[in-house]
Amino acid sequence: MPGSTTRPAIEISDLVVRRGRNEVLHALNLSVTSGSITGLLGPSGCGKTTLMRAIVGTQIVESGSVTVLGEPAGSASLRRRVGYVTQSPTVYLDLSVRDNVRYFAALYGRPAAAAAEAIDAVALGGYSDQQAGQLSGGQRARVSLACALVGNPELLILDEPTVGLDPVLRADLWDQFADLAAAGTTLLVSSHVMDEAEHCPELLLMREGSLIAQLSPDELRTETGQSSLEHAFLTLIRTRTVGAQQS
Amino acid sequence: MNARIYTASTGRILRQLRADHRTVAMILLVPALLMTLLYFLYVNVPTPPGQQPLFDRIAVTMLGILPFVVMFLVTSIAMQRERSSGTLERLLTTPMSKLDLLGGYGTAFSLAAAAQAIVACLVTFGLLGLTTSGSVGLVVLIAVLDATLGVALGLLCSAFARTEFQAVQFMPVIVIPQLFLCGLLVPRDQLPQWLEWISNVMPLSYAVEALQQVARYPGSTAVMWRDLGVVAGFAVVALCLAAATLRRRTP
Numbered sequence: 001m002p003g004s005t006t007r008p009a010i011e012i013s014d015l016v017v018r019r020g021r022n023e024v025l026h027a028l029n030l031s032v033t034s035g036s037i038t039g040l041l042g043p044s045g046c047g048k049t050t051l052m053r054a055i056v057g058t059q060i061v062e063s064g065s066v067t068v069l070g071e072p073a074g075s076a077s078l079r080r081r082v083g084y085v086t087q088s089p090t091v092y093l094d095l096s097v098r099d100n101v102r103y104f105a106a107l108y109g110r111p112a113a114a115a116a117e118a119i120d121a122v123a124l125g126g127y128s129d130q131q132a133g134q135l136s137g138g139q140r141a142r143v144s145l146a147c148a149l150v151g152n153p154e155l156l157i158l159d160e161p162t163v164g165l166d167p168v169l170r171a172d173l174w175d176q177f178a179d180l181a182a183a184g185t186t187l188l189v190s191s192h193v194m195d196e197a198e199h200c201p202e203l204l205l206m207r208e209g210s211l212i213a214q215l216s217p218d219e220l221r222t223e224t225g226q227s228s229l230e231h232a233f234l235t236l237i238r239t240r241t242v243g244a245q246q247s
Numbered sequence: 248m249n250a251r252i253y254t255a256s257t258g259r260i261l262r263q264l265r266a267d268h269r270t271v272a273m274i275l276l277v278p279a280l281l282m283t284l285l286y287f288l289y290v291n292v293p294t295p296p297g298q299q300p301l302f303d304r305i306a307v308t309m310l311g312i313l314p315f316v317v318m319f320l321v322t323s324i325a326m327q328r329e330r331s332s333g334t335l336e337r338l339l340t341t342p343m344s345k346l347d348l349l350g351g352y353g354t355a356f357s358l359a360a361a362a363q364a365i366v367a368c369l370v371t372f373g374l375l376g377l378t379t380s381g382s383v384g385l386v387v388l389i390a391v392l393d394a395t396l397g398v399a400l401g402l403l404c405s406a407f408a409r410t411e412f413q414a415v416q417f418m419p420v421i422v423i424p425q426l427f428l429c430g431l432l433v434p435r436d437q438l439p440q441w442l443e444w445i446s447n448v449m450p451l452s453y454a455v456e457a458l459q460q461v462a463r464y465p466g467s468t469a470v471m472w473r474d475l476g477v478v479a480g481f482a483v484v485a486l487c488l489a490a491a492t493l494r495r496r497t498p
Contacts, residue, residue, distance in 0.1 A: 019498055056340050060496045074496065079342045090333040092259070094266045099259070106255030107341040131266070151341070 007070065009034040009155050009186040010055055015064035017050055024050050026209045027064065032188055032202075037181045039200030040190040041233070047209040048190040049087060052157050055188070056084045069155060080108055083153035087160045089144035093133030097124055100132055101146045108151035118150035121176060123169070138165045145173075156180065158189045162196060174199040194230040205233060212240055248346050256343070256351030260325075264359060274321065274363050278313040279370040282306060286375040299462075306377050307462045308431050310367055310386055311454045314394035316422055318360050320415070322352060322401030327414040330405065336497070345490040353398050353486060360394030361387075381461035385471070389461065392478050393454045399485035400450075406492035425451035430459070450481035 010032035017025040025047050032038045040048050053059035054066050057074020066073035069081055091100045101115040119128055122142035127135065132143050145161060158177075162170045177187055177199070189200065197203050197217050205212040205220075213220070213236060217229060224239075226232035264271060289302040329335045338348060368387050371377045379386060404421060408414035428438070428446035435446050435456075446452045457474035461467075 058336055058340060058496055060498050076342075079340060082340070084337065084340050086333055086337060088333060090337045092263060092334060093332075094263050095259070099262055103255055103259045104341070107252055107338070107343050109251065109342070147337075 006034050008032055009069060010188065011065075011067040012055075013065050015051075015054060015066060016062040017047075017054060017059060018062045019050070023062075024209050025054070028211050030204055030211055030214055032186065032204075034186050035181060035184050036202060037177055037187045037189060037200045038202045038204060039197050040188060040204045040206065041194060041197055042192065042206035042212075044192050046206045048192075048206060049159055051206070052084070052159050052188070052190060056082060056157055058084075080151065081154045082157065083148035083151050083155070084157045085145050085148045085159060085161060087163070089132075089137070089140040091132045091140060091143045091147060093140075094131060096129050096131055097135070097143050097146075098128040100143055101150050104147040105150045110150055110152065114150050114152070115146075118146040121149055122146045123172065138169065141165070142173075153185070155186045155188070158187065160190055160192070162191065162193075194228075194233050197229045197233075205236065207237060212236060248344055248350065249342070252343050252347040253350050253354075256348055257354045260351055260355035261358065264355065270321070271359075274317065274359050275366050277317060278310075278363055278367040281313060282309060282367055282371045282375060285309060302375075303377055303379075303462070305431065306371055306375070307379055307386065307458050308429075308455050310364070310371060310390050311393045311458045312426065312429070312431070312451065313367065314360050314364050314390050315397040315451060315454070316418070316426075317363065318356055318394040318397035319401040319404075319422060320418055321359075322356050322398045323405040323408065323414045323417060324411055325356075326352065326402055326405035327408055327411050331410070335493075339493070339495045345493045346486075349402055349486050349490050349493075352402055353395065353482075356398045357391065357395045360398070361391045364390035364394060379462045380465045381463075381467065381471075385461045385467060386458065389454060389457050389471075389475065389478075392475060392482070393451075396450055396454070396478055396482045396485070399482040399489070403485045403489040403492070406489060425449045428452065429455040431455060450478050453477040453481075 008031035012028055012030050015025055015028040016023060028051065040051065042048055050059055054061050055068055055073055057078065068078055071078055097119060098115065101118050102112055105112065105115040119125055122145050124139060124142055124146065127139065132140055135143065141161065141164070148156060162173055165173065177189065181187055200217070202214070202216055203220060204214050215223070220229060220232045220236065221227060224232040224235040226235050285306060286302060292301055294300040364387050368383055368390065372383050400421060404417040405414055408417060428442060428449055429451040435443055435452060438446060453474040457471045457478070460471040460474070
């Protein structure tokens with residue numbers, strides 16, 4: 001970013017990931033602005049999760065570089081600075097909400113009080129004593145989120161955090177993400193629902209393992225002449241695909 | 248390793264165990280009940296004069312073998328669950344080291360195993376009339392160490408299982424041959440040479456020999472301590488190998 005003094009939170013160049021015989025990410029180049037919410041959007045199966053795993057450092061990569069907060073992805077020192085919430089809630093279903101979040105608090109060296117705060121932040125204060133297995137899918141997802149929030153990470157990677165949540169709760173969560181970003185946390189949030197793009201100052205649009213565009217929602221509208229982001233994304237894909245076939 | 252993370256993990260695993268009442272009951276009671284079954288199995292078998300009753304010979308060995316088998320199974324399934332639920336991958340993105348996790352599992356399940364061994368020994372010595380020349384305390388100690396070995400091998404084997412079905416199948420592969428060759432069915436010096444060599448590199452052989460030492464001699468013998476050292480060594484090596492097979496990056 002010319003003219004900018006803050007370095008990007010994530011810088012990726014020529015990232016190639018293979019799974020078995022398939023290349024699932026094709027020479028990706030992108031950067032994620034620090035202290036802001038970046039939306040990672042694209043249809044199911046386009047490589048969003050693989051890209052996130054490469055950023056967290058759990059994905060074996062074929063080639064290319066992934067730099068996170070100034071260090072190579074997966075570095076030991078990043079483990080306390082980066083929080084990752086997987087798409088399916090990864091919490092202990094046989095433990096209470098409180099025990100789950102307290103456990104992750106201990107892993108990050110945070111006090112029990114931080115666990116209570118994180119539980120309140122995801123609006124599960126009344127469910128602390130419930131076993132996670134007895135909660136609904138959306139509630140479990142929020143327990144999973146609380147387990148990441150409790151570490152107070154500089155960078156938060158959220159894989160489809162709002163899937164299956166009711167609209168009110170979804171709006172609450174986006175407000176909370178905005179608060180986190182205002183406090184300096186960088187968020188990378190994936191979704192396959194284009195409506196969610198509205199909450200993100202910056203968008204990464206993916207399709208079939210490639211980055212189609214990196215722009216803001218307004219730029220997306222202007223470029224495509226569409227007012228709905230859903231239509232804008234479709235228009236963008238059609239023009240790019242046609243362009244690719246003609247060349 | 249980090250003491251805080253290791254302690255928190257041990258506590259978390261114990262809490263999970265406590266939430267599963269039926270498993271707790273089975274861990275505590277199954278070996279004691281099996282010992283009782285064994286007692287009645289031999290109750291009518293006459294003991295030739297001057298010889299040790301058959302029940303005594305087999306029971307003392309079983310006190311070491313049963314905790315080994317039970318803890319091997321419980322641990323390999325527990326670890327497999329951690330893997331398939333995605334929590335393992337998540338834990339490995341946190342500041343936790345692999346040995347913190349495996350040490351936590353080892354400690355938590357060994358505590359459960361200690362409770363199990365104490366119940367089994369109380370029943371066998373107290374109610375079923377088993378007698379040994381050495382002390383009951385040594386039998387408990389060996390039984391707990393055997394269970395720890397089962398935990399360590401279970402952790403290692405779960406790395407090679409992709410599903411819980413596969414994890415269960417490791418029991419006949421890892422446990423049954425050791426059961427055959429450990430000296431319970433045939434004294435090890437009467438095995439064909441090549442089988443004796445194999446039995447020499449199996450940890451359960453040493454566990455059984457240690458128990459036989461306690462049964463035969465008052466006080467602790469040098470052979471018994473050496474055997475315990477071998478069993479502990481196997482457990483530590485299995486734990487370290489298990490840590491080496493945990494991958495932070497996966498395809």
